[in-house]
Amino acid sequence: MLIPPADPLPIPPADPLPIPPADQLPIPPEDPLQEARLVPPPPRLDPPRFVPPVRLDSTGAAGPTRSQARGKKWRRCGHGWVVEDHGEIDQPAQRIVEAAVGLSPGEAVTGWCSIHLARARYFDGATTIRRTNLPVRVLVGWDRRSSEAATYSRAALSRDEIVLRHGIPCTNIHRALLDELCVTSDIRDAVVLVDMVLHAELTSLNRFEAYLAGAPRRRGLRMARRAVALAVEGSESPRETLMRLVWVLDAGLPQPLCNRSVHDLSGRFVARPDLLSSEFGVVGEYDGENHRETRRRRRDIDREAKMRNLGLEVFSFVAGELHDREAAARRMLGAVARARRSRLPRRWSTEPIGPGPDSLDDRLRLREVMTKFVRGEVALADLLRETPASPASPAAR
The missing domain is CATH 3.40.1350 (Trna Endonuclease; Chain: A, domain 1)
Incomplete structure (x- = not known):
């Protein structure tokens, strides 16, 4: 049976690593983009639906036993993990969920996977021409064998680069987009990636440029900067x-x-x-x-x-x-x-009579402030003070 995305996916630490005390574990924040609904939302995908994997259980209480998992109802998706086999699970979110099983604290899925779970259109995990599936990209803390289904890369992630999307640890939008750009070989494909993230209003061109300015040197960074130089806000496909x-x-x-x-x-x-x-x-x-x-x-x-x-x-x-x-x-x-x-x-x-539309930076800022207000993190006075006041912003009107 399909589980709605609100149900969190249990992701325990991997067995080979020592587990620090609970009060020292870095807990990723929930993705604020899922809560920002008070500003008219951009075009987004529907929330993903997937079947979460479960551990094998010798008692059969929390999961199937090894003998039960050999049946047609279950499919293995990792060492000690199985997923109930459904005809409806051949979709990007399901592939991502299964690749994310067993991640340790400080590890996360990245690239197109993180952006897809942020519900951006056109990030469906398939190539543009042949429509073949791209591998799920995962950043881990130690060497793991990659496969056609998932690519595991060693990388250090800071705490503020990881967010939870539908219970899955993901890199934030800037890191995810940079990771995807760095494995893209064609400049036109790279510009499409940036344009479509901007179209989904997951970030603005100014914000991503500022992020790239402080990014450490790495392979593919030059391609990312070339793509940003050619990208624009406003393209819709x-x-x-x-x-x-x-x-x-x-x-x-x-x-x-x-x-x-x-x-x-x-x-x-x-x-x-x-x-x-x-x-x-x-x-x-x-x-x-x-x-x-x-x-x-x-x-x-x-x-x-x-x-x-x-x-x-x-x-x-x-x-x-x-x-x-x-x-x-x-x-x-x-x-x-x-x-x-x-x-x-x-x-x-091209100039309308009266106030024009908000800029993307204004919309993002207003969405963030309203999300804080809904969470109770800012008072009404702070909300009014932090709301953008450019001539085109709602606060100015």
Whole structure:
């Protein structure tokens, strides 16, 4: 039977290591992102559901006996651990839970696993093209044999780098993202990782840049810094990011805006394109599978006509076209050339009338402060004092 994620997974210390006194054990904090619900949440995955492993028990009281575990109902997932076999457990969370069995204090899952348990979309533990499963990444304190299912690496973790997500010790978002970037060989894949963490509002670009500035030297750190230099807040899918990277890296054009609202000169909302170059007056759209439906396609055509009437040149791509980067770059450069030749007046703006949306830093800060208030860690006066007061923040409005 599936267990809801609120039930904690028991993770005892591994047998080979001495166990310090209970009052000296580092207890990871619960992930505050799971409690922050007072600020409108970003798009997230549903809470994971998994079957927690249990220890073999010679008495059969707390778990199956060895003879019972030989049946079809149970499946081994570690030395002395079994899991009840269900047809519904072939999912990322289940693989992570089974790899996390027997972790000692100071050890944690990291990389895509930690980010998946933080419920970020697109971190499903599979490669982009062949859809083969990535190994669960685990940081441990001593050498352990890796397998196709799990990769164990020796690493020292500080206490503030570990949080509990659904009862599983995980590295925090910054460490998890850095660990994943450091094993990524392609710069475009690395930028997609950063963009999608930002899209899930697990951190901001400013916060992750500050974290990287203090990170010790390690293999892959240069790739991480290159990815951050190309990442932006606002991309909402991997394909949007790849389209933007063709614009920047292959067409050699300046960094565009992503999912920025376009208004006419009276302040009326017109569209929110995937890519917008204010400098050239060019809009780019990526039309995925959901754009093939007739009604949706009719709305897309109507929206493109409205943007062209305001003086914007539009180009678009459908699934598969971004693989030919040279052809995609030529299409973008062609749109820029047409925009430069156009004599239509600019009748659009990206600045709305009235207060604009909160910045990602403001939303994260407000979510953290409200979480502290709900927990009773700050009083109302402290809440009002700590709430962001930028012109675009809720406190300023």
